[in-house]
Each structure stands twice: as C-alpha cells, then as structure tokens.
Amino acid sequence: MSDKSAAVGAWEALFRAQVTIMRELTACFPTNEISFNEYDVLFNLSNQTDKRARIKDLTQHLLLTQPSISRLVDRLTAKGIVEKLSDPGDGRGIIVALTSLGSEVFRSTAVRHADAIARRVGGTLDRDELEQLMALCLKLRLGPKIADTPNEDRLCFPDDPSLPGDAASVPDEPVAAAESSEGVTAPVGVGS
Numbered sequence: 001m002s003d004k005s006a007a008v009g010a011w012e013a014l015f016r017a018q019v020t021i022m023r024e025l026t027a028c029f030p031t032n033e034i035s036f037n038e039y040d041v042l043f044n045l046s047n048q049t050d051k052r053a054r055i056k057d058l059t060q061h062l063l064l065t066q067p068s069i070s071r072l073v074d075r076l077t078a079k080g081i082v083e084k085l086s087d088p089g090d091g092r093g094i095i096v097a098l099t100s101l102g103s104e105v106f107r108s109t110a111v112r113h114a115d116a117i118a119r120r121v122g123g124t125l126d127r128d129e130l131e132q133l134m135a136l137c138l139k140l141r142l143g144p145k146i147a148d149t150p151n152e153d154r155l156c157f158p159d160d161p162s163l164p165g166d167a168a169s170v171p172d173e174p175v176a177a178a179e180s181s182e183g184v185t186a187p188v189g190v191g192s
Contacts, residue, residue, distance in 0.1 A: 021120055030112035033105055034081065037064065039113070041072050042106040045082065045098045052097035054087055081105055 029036050044061045059066050073096050076082040081102035087093030
C-alpha cells in the first residue's frame with residue numbers, strides 16, 4: 001500500500017469512526033432542555049475564564065456559521081441560560097455570558113454526556129489505546145498550518161498561488177464534528 005493510499009485509508013477510518021460515534025452520542029444526548037449544538041455553546045463558554053465570550057470569538061470554536069450561532073444564542077437567552085451583553089470594546093459586538101442557570105444546565109448535562117462518551121469510547125478502547133488515540137489526534141491537529149506551508153506543499157490547491165493560506169481559520173481547540181438531526185455539524189466536548 002502506498003503512503004497516499006494509507007493516508008486516505010486512515011482518513012476514511014477516522015472520519016467514519018467519528019461520524020458513527022457522534023451519531024450514537026447525539027441519539028443518546030442526555031437532556032431535552034438544550035440541543036446538542038446549544039450544549040456546545042455552553043461547553044465553550046464554560047471553558048472561558050469569566051464564562052463569557054464574544055459571538056465573533058465563538059465562531060472560532062464551533063463548527064457553525066455566525067448566523068447559526070446567533071440563533072442558538074437567541075434561543076439560549078430566551079431560556080435564561082445565557083445573557084447577551086454589549087461589548088464595551090466594539091459598539092456593534094455582543095458578548096454572551098453563562099447565567100447561573102446556564103452553569104447548572106451545563107454541569108448536569110456534561111456529567112451525563114461524559115458518562116456516555118466514557119461508555120462508548122472507553123468501552124471500546126483500553127487505556128493505552130485511548131492515550132495513543134489522543135496523541136495521534138493531537139499530532140494531526142497540530143500538523144503544518146496552511147499559511148506556513150510553501151505553495152507546492154499546500155494541502156488544498158497547491159498550484160494556485162493566488163489562494164491565501166489562512167491559518168487563522170484553523171481552530172485552536174480540538175473539536176469532533178457530528179451531523180445533527182438538523183443536518184448541522186457541531187463539535188462536542190466535556191468541560192472539567
């Protein structure tokens with residue numbers, strides 16, 4: 001098997017495993033109070049030092065468009081789970097902050113969601129395999145950034161020098177994408 005065939009085969013295996021597991025986790029998502037995508041907004045807010053972030057910054061951590069995130073935030077605001085605040089540094093910007101109810105909803109959901117992840121992933125792989133998987137995924141995630149790669153070595157369209165390399169579009173945080181019942185991809189995480 002060539003290196004190219006092995007790389008494509010590994011990608012296919014990784015992608016199919018991720019989609020399969022995400023479908024299972026989405027199907028058994030532990031609450032009807034919030035959606036899987038709404039949970040991801042709460043997850044990302046809970047990982048911020050002050051439990052708040054600008055909508056603009058959330059787009060870097062979520063696999064959703066800014067208009068989709070704005071709609072999710074509006075729904076969460078209506079439920080009292082987050083609040084929208086004016087951004088003092090940007091007159092048109094909005095800061096989203098977890099409320100105390102939002103923190104409670106997140107914590108109770110995260111515990112049950114983590115249990116489901118542990119059963120599905122930890123029930124399939126042993127400790128050494130889990131650590132190896134984490135190391136390999138980190139290595140893949142931290143691979144060469146497009147902007148730092150010469151044109152001839154670019155992942156996409158290596159022969160088109162007019163295309164900018166946009167390392168800023170690569171999220172800093174690891175995310176696993178899943179297709180929801182609404183056909184939207186969303187990452188998942190479990191806060192500490």
